Amino acid sequence: xxxxxxxxxxxxxxxxxxxxxxxxxxxxxxxxxxxxxxxxxxxxxxxxxxxxxxxxxxxxxxxxxxxxxxxxxxxxxxxxxxx
Amino acid sequence: xxxxxxxxxxxxxxxxxxxxxxxxxxxxxxxxxxxxxxxxxxxxxxxxxxxxxxxxxxxxxxxxxxxxxxxxxxxxxxxxxxx
Amino acid sequence: xxxxxxxxxxxxxxxxxxxxxxxxxxxxxxxxxxxxxxxxxxxxxxxxxxxxxxxxxxxxxxxxxxxxxxxxxxxxxxxxxxxxxxxxxxxxxxxxxxxxxxxxxxxxxxxxxxxxxxxxxxxxxxxxxxxxxxxxxxxxxxxxxxxxxxxxxxxx
Amino acid sequence: xxxxxxxxxxxxxxxxxxxxxxxxxxxxxxxxxxxxxxxxxxxxxxxxxxxxxxxxxxxxxxxxxxxxxxxxxxxxxxxxxxxxxxxxxxxxxxxxxxxxxxxxxxxxxxxxxxxxxxxxxxxxxxxxxxxxxxxxxxxxxxxxxxxxxxxxxxxx
Numbered sequence: 001x002x003x004x005x006x007x008x009x010x011x012x013x014x015x016x017x018x019x020x021x022x023x024x025x026x027x028x029x030x031x032x033x034x035x036x037x038x039x040x041x042x043x044x045x046x047x048x049x050x051x052x053x054x055x056x057x058x059x060x061x062x063x064x065x066x067x068x069x070x071x072x073x074x075x076x077x078x079x080x081x082x083x
Numbered sequence: 084x085x086x087x088x089x090x091x092x093x094x095x096x097x098x099x100x101x102x103x104x105x106x107x108x109x110x111x112x113x114x115x116x117x118x119x120x121x122x123x124x125x126x127x128x129x130x131x132x133x134x135x136x137x138x139x140x141x142x143x144x145x146x147x148x149x150x151x152x153x154x155x156x157x158x159x160x161x162x163x164x165x166x
Numbered sequence: 167x168x169x170x171x172x173x174x175x176x177x178x179x180x181x182x183x184x185x186x187x188x189x190x191x192x193x194x195x196x197x198x199x200x201x202x203x204x205x206x207x208x209x210x211x212x213x214x215x216x217x218x219x220x221x222x223x224x225x226x227x228x229x230x231x232x233x234x235x236x237x238x239x240x241x242x243x244x245x246x247x248x249x250x251x252x253x254x255x256x257x258x259x260x261x262x263x264x265x266x267x268x269x270x271x272x273x274x275x276x277x278x279x280x281x282x283x284x285x286x287x288x289x290x291x292x293x294x295x296x297x298x299x300x301x302x303x304x305x306x307x308x309x310x311x312x313x314x315x316x317x318x319x320x321x322x
Numbered sequence: 323x324x325x326x327x328x329x330x331x332x333x334x335x336x337x338x339x340x341x342x343x344x345x346x347x348x349x350x351x352x353x354x355x356x357x358x359x360x361x362x363x364x365x366x367x368x369x370x371x372x373x374x375x376x377x378x379x380x381x382x383x384x385x386x387x388x389x390x391x392x393x394x395x396x397x398x399x400x401x402x403x404x405x406x407x408x409x410x411x412x413x414x415x416x417x418x419x420x421x422x423x424x425x426x427x428x429x430x431x432x433x434x435x436x437x438x439x440x441x442x443x444x445x446x447x448x449x450x451x452x453x454x455x456x457x458x459x460x461x462x463x464x465x466x467x468x469x470x471x472x473x474x475x476x477x478x
Binding site for chain 3: 087089090091139142143144158160161162163164165166
């Protein structure tokens with residue numbers, strides 16, 4: 001699955017985009033966030049307060065209990081501030 | 084007093100503007116409209132249905148019972164259609 | 167600022183002027199009214215009723231006075247950095263611009279509300295009258311009762 | 323139509339294009355968002371907090387998808403002749419134009435409502451992020467809770 005990071009999530013994790021396999025036992029967005037946070041370092045900082053993080057799956061805004069499959073594109077970003 | 088006519092009131096009366104003295108016994112807009120209508124001809128047509136006529140005194144919209152004095156500028160016109 | 171003119175206007179240029187007034191402007195709402203080629207509900211009219219041109223008459227002096235009052239009223243209700251009202255008079259053709267209302271504010275809600283407020287009152291208070299020319303002759307446009315309703319809605 | 327671009331835009335030109343689409347357009351509402359030189363409540367900030375520039379990042383693909391959905395939603399609610407949304411990305415300075423929403427309709431109420439609706443949803447749904455540069459460093463702009471409230475207000 002393709003995972004993208006924007007704004008300060010990109011700065012904290014140090015990457016804008018990566019390709020990973022959906023980790024064993026992870027079934028939804030919340031699980032994936034927990035998995036990424038457990039990488040430690042910048043990832044731990046990025047996901048330290050998940051109330052600050054918004055998620056899109058296949059370019060649609062979703063809630064954290066949304067199920068995931070390996071072909072999904074998942075993006076993490078702060079609340080949007082355009083306009 | 085200066086009396087002005089706009090849009091179809093100007094077309095019916097045949098004049099855009101005239102100077103008259105406030106006629107004897109006329110104290111308000113309604114009285115002036117009656118006076119003008121009694122001139123007959125185009126004036127009678129212009130004021131035949133006063134529900135179609137709007138009035139301004141000294142460039143402010145007013146109701147027909149508004150009192151008049153000889154120094155006033157009175158204008159008659161249809162409901163506005165700008166914008 | 168109020169301008170009554172026969173000339174056309176360029177919204178991009180006016181926007182550039184208004185937005186350079188002040189670095190605190192975050193929102194500009196612009197409303198432009200255009201001449202349409204029909205007046206009533208569209209399907210009631212045939213080719214003869216198509217508008218070929220329109221003439222706008224006004225009451226010089228009262229127009230400026232009423233528009234200045236509307237601008238002042240808008241400025242008292244919302245925090246506005248600037249307000250521009252341009253209304254054209256004279257002969258216009260379909261697609262021509264008739265009116266511009268432009269409101270600049272720190273915040274978009276104020277800009278939107280004020281522009282709408284000004285348009286609603288302009289439609290009922292500003293002494294302009296439109297005469298339309300069609301294939302079957304010319305006629306004075308009748309006022310819409312919905313316009314009176316819109317300006318009533320703002321009364322406090 | 324949706325456009326994401328680094329280049330500036332000219333509202334007058336866009337208005338000319340949109341109003342020539344169709345002789346039935348009587349009303350065009352345009353909203354422009356501009357870069358301000360401060361972000362919070364004005365008097366809380368000193369010279370060091372003045373914004374010298376701003377960088378706009380977005381999520382290519384998702385931006386276009388979300389804006390197309392907002393446009394479609396607006397068209398289903400109001401009778402619109404045309405809709406244009408332009409959003410700039412990259413580096414911008416105070417007074418620069420950030421966003422344009424332009425709605426054309428036969429009637430002014432539809433044009434005003436639709437433009438406001440689109441702006442309210444753009445503020446909460448479209449994946450853009452602003453980073454501001456000031457004398458004391460750079461920071462990501464925080465979302466305003468009032469924006470979330472505005473878009474909730476349109477829910478049926």
